[in-house]
Amino acid sequence: MNGEKVLIVEDEPKIARLLSDYLLSAGYQTDTVGDGAEVMAAFEQFQPDLLLLDLMLPHRDGLDICRELRTRSSVPIIMVTARVDEIDRLLGLGVGADDYICKPFSPREVVARVQAALRRVSWQSQPDGSSPVLIDEDAMQARVDGQLLDLTPVEFRLLSVFVSRPGRVFSRGQLMDHAYQDHRVVSDRTIDSHVKNLRQKLQAVSPDASPIQSVYGAGYRFDPAG
């Protein structure tokens, strides 16, 4: 699984573990650092796409870390604080964090905010128009090389998920989660079936490419240059 990488900076092992578990099961890669002094090294080495940063740390303040990182990277940072009123103070200080989470947090909340933060940056960085596949969520239309695809609702949602994270392998379960907002459970074959139809419609428009690849034992991967 090649999910995006989240660096967790948290000195309390139980909490670090908790965060890590949530994120792993949501398909992210994680690395954990418990000491403020080690953060920069881990950052260089792990090259995370996002930071979960506890405010209270041994040897070095989370605030301080946040400031230094901001001078050299625009990686999204989510601050984890123990108390709500801290947040006001942080806002006042003009720390450049992207979001804040208060303890105690719920699994869903953490994952939701991480997703949101990552979605935001992936959006901004895409000058859009660069990918051969364009998704218009509002209009519920998808285009390949300018050609409009005639997709059913499920197909559209699936393609939409794929396009949102090109190159990533999605398990059938993850595809279900993302494509069925009601938390319906369907069989794995159902996904296969829709992928088959989707592939067919994609090939009808651009016969030479096969952008949806099967990954044996894992799921499917979308690769626009496939």
Next chain:
Amino acid sequence: MNGEKVLIVEDEPKIARLLSDYLLSAGYQTDTVGDGAEVMAAFEQFQPDLLLLDLMLPHRDGLDICRELRTRSSVPIIMVTARVDEIDRLLGLGVGADDYICKPFSPREVVARVQAALRRVSWQSQPDGSSPVLIDEDAMQARVDGQLLDLTPVEFRLLSVFVSRPGRVFSRGQLMDHAYQDHRVVSDRTIDSHVKNLRQKLQAVSPDASPIQSVYGAGYRFDPAG
């Protein structure tokens, strides 16, 4: 940056000030309103390109304001809410907001979202300049190619919603929300029925176009060049 105008609707002065500062320093013009009852007037006068709308307001609910604005303008609206779980509720209600921000928010987040929302609209609007369909909310009159349409109240409101956001797919539920200011619940077939009549009247005036398209499994889409 050419100083697009952002109207801030927020009753808490400190937060309003904070928002205003962020946006000003990012090069936007701002105006602030603290009372729900004054929003429409300020909107007319200031002619903003975007609204930052707090959900909790004195005298008038942000939700309510959002709905009314949506019937007469397609200006992007970003809702500001105090808690994450509000967002789920709002999404369920099909409010026509473009984005949501949770308190506490960071400077970067607010500015990023405002930028994103503005980029989105400038991108999708104005290929020509004059839509063939004109809506006069005050007079409750609609024209196609200059021809006056004889619409019933429900038909007028529906068309009005469609025209406000061309190309976008509206579910039947969303159409109900927008076209019935009281929170009435009617059946899906009711919407179908009105759409049928609306289509008929539109075709009577311009026989070649079919601007209201059905999107199987999703709803209806208005596309003036359909």
Next chain:
DNA sequence: CGCGGGCGTTAAGAACCCGTTAAGCGCTGC
């Protein structure tokens, strides 16, 4: 080579979606 589980495809019934008709209801003006 034989095994077992993962996978692609097919086909068919289930489920769902939608346009239309026609009828009932409330309201208005005569």
Next chain:
DNA sequence: GCAGCGCTTAACGGGTTCTTAACGCCCGCG
């Protein structure tokens, strides 16, 4: 009261889409 109008919906029919059972192939492994 009655005719006319607009709104809503029950009901129906047709079409589309979804899902799964079933089957056979393929892959990786011992």
